[in-house]
Amino acid sequence: MLVTINFVITCLYYVIALFFLIAIVRVFIKTKNVQDAMLYCLIMIPFVLRLLRLK
Numbered sequence: 195m196l197v198t199i200n201f202v203i204t205c206l207y208y209v210i211a212l213f214f215l216i217a218i219v220r221v222f223i224k225t226k227n228v229q230d231a232m233l234y235c236l237i238m239i240p241f242v243l244r245l246l247r248l249k
Contacts, residue, residue: 208245215241 215238222234 211241211244215245 218234218238218241222231222238225231225234
């Protein structure tokens, strides 16, 4: 029972991280300001690392 709950919570965690990463990527693609693009790249790093299970 607890293993199943842990698995579901872990899956939801990665889905939420993916959702925010997709939202940031969409804004990154639409921006024309270089400084904003660099900021979005820095914001994307933790989400990519979480999805790769490195952090």
